[in-house]
Structure formats: C-alpha cells, structure tokens
Amino acid sequence: MGANQSAVYARNEANELFTPQKSGQVLTFHSSSKWRSHFQSSRQTNKLMVIHFTAAWCGPCRTMEPVIRDFAAKYVGVEFIQIDVDELEAVAREYAVQALPAFILIKKGKTVDKVAGAEKAALQNKIEKCMFYF
Template sequence: MPNKTGNKTGQVLKSASSGADGLFMPNKTGQVLIFRSSSKWKSHFQSSKQTNKLMVIHFTAAWCGPCRTMEPIIRDFAAKYVAVEFIQIDVDELEAVAREYAVQALPAFILIKKGKAVDKVVGADKAALQKKIEIYMA
C-alpha cells in the first residue's frame, strides 16, 4: 500500500518549493542529500568542515547509465552507514563543483573529511566504494 507520498519504498522525499531551494532530503534512515544550487552546496560544505564526519559525494548525470545503477546502492549505503553523509551532485547542474574535484569520468565518488578530499572511486564499483567508506568512516 502506498504511503502518504504515493510511493511504496518507504523513502519519503521532502522538498520545499518543489526543489526550488536546491536541496532534497529523504527521511532520517538512509539520508542522501541532493544539491542543485551552488550556494546551498557551498554553505553545507563550509559547515561540514567543522565535523569529523565522512562525506561521500556521488557525482552523477541524468544521461549516465552506470550512475543510475549506483543510485540504489548509495541509498542502501546511506541506510547502513548512518554516520556517513551521502551527497549527490549532478555534473551538468553544478559544473563548477565537478571541476573543483577534477571529475572526468562518471560515476565518481569523492570521500571528504574536514573539508579535504581523502580518496576517490571512479566507476560503478560497489565493492571498492564500500571498502573505502569503511576505511575512512572511523
């Protein structure tokens, strides 16, 4: 039976003004933040530097098949690794952010701690990404 949002997955997406603020946030169990606004991203990134929490940025694009393959895996990781912050950024929407992290192939995953990139995974490699998350989340 569909929940009040009409989906059957149990994942509730909230969006103020239908995404006009540039940020979509699923419920607390398995959070993936999707940034569509450069200013919202910059603000969030600045505040994240104050924590020791691992941030995993999933660089993606609507036209990228392997990126879409990784989306449910990232949602599963977000549910499993609740102490890790998962971010999704579309390279076509936030090109400057993709350039800043030298993203040249998709999907790309940049692991960040205290505002510094500590590692990356390029390609739809679930096992490699999981291994690096487990290394850096401590």
C-alpha cells in the first residue's frame, strides 16, 4: 500500500470499523501503532488470530509463507498476521519470540498456544484445536 493510499474500511454487525480481509489474505503490519490498534479491536471478537513472526533473512520463515497463505485460504474464520521481528522488535519481545519462525495463537487478546519452528503439521493441529475449543 503506497503512502498516499488510504485503507478501505467497512462496518460489521456491531457497527464497528474494521479492515475487510479477503479469504486467503495474510495481514502484514509494519507499524507498532497500527498493530496495537488492530490487536485492541480484535480482542472484542472470538476469532482466532495466528501471528507468524518472521524475518527476511530466515529461510525456514520463507518456507512457511506459502503454507500460511494456504491455511488462510482454508481456515477462513481465522485471521493470519505476519510480523517481521526486525521491523517490530518490541512486538516480538512482548511475545517472547526466541526462535523463527514463531507462531502465536491468540483468542480474545490472550495467547492460547504457540508453535516454534517450521512445523506445518503441529501448527495445523493447533489451529484446528484452538478454533473450536477456546
């Protein structure tokens, strides 16, 4: 998104503003303030959020990118977020990210599970478990 373009917003049933997410889309944040705003608004929903912590120099992270896009297309009720640890270091520290790739699963603002490493099957199992049980 260019600097001169503005975000497109819509309203949900509760008349709250949000950025529409297409099926299969992975949201990427490059600003701590935009991340915090999005996170605060997501706390009001029961939607599972999967945060993929990544870095441009991380080979296993790049390997997981198409997996995450596939999961985003498959699990349309789940919100997938990508955060580069070099861009948003404070956010990575907040979630105690120590290895990459790291996946934090959040529901109603609380961490419900984690996966460290390029573990596709483990991540898929945890997504399916957390979608319904938390």
